[in-house]
Amino acid sequence: DSGVTQTPKHLITATGQRVTLRCSPRSGDLSVYWYQQSLDQGLQFLIQYYNGEERAKGNILERFSAQQFPDLHSELNLSSLELGDSALYFCASSAHLGGEETQYFGPGTRLLVL
């Protein structure tokens, strides 16, 4: 158990809909990362937040947005969903910033868009 929690574990929805994925980082971790992993694909970095502020942006679509709240939990919002958005979405956290920081991953949310 990494200490990172994600809800829901599974999510089934229809095209055009909007969903919110939630992540609670390890206690004390200030940095949260979001990743997308499609079937048999590698991890695609989406976005990172540190202590409530956006720090780095990867291949995140304009239909997707995220935020980190004062209690440090984070939400990833996916809107106007398409079939291709079906994937595993992982959240990870690390204590601070810096090259030596390692990321602790949550169990993921499996999203299926029908």
Next chain:
Amino acid sequence: LAKTTQPISMDSYEGQEVNITCSHNNIATNDYITWYQQFPSQGPRFIIQGYKTKVTNEVASLFIPADRKSSTLSLPRVSLSDTAVYYCLVGDGGSSASKIIFGSGTRLSIRP
């Protein structure tokens, strides 16, 4: 940004030592090299991290040559449970607004 290149897949047998090499020709001065292990439908798990030379922990060793343009993850005496995808990640932990690239990983299959 430092892109990584790894073999797509590797096969080995129980009890053997497995070495997985990752190329990162454009590694920056502030970049660390981190390896993660991922089982199907689970989040990646940290294995080992290094900056230069050699690092060893209870799970693996990481060899980094002086030019830091590559690194080798060494798994001693593998077992069936080591069958997983292994990712090499090069980055500065997000201390600057840099992209984080995991790459496609190496799918390691261990046979009895």
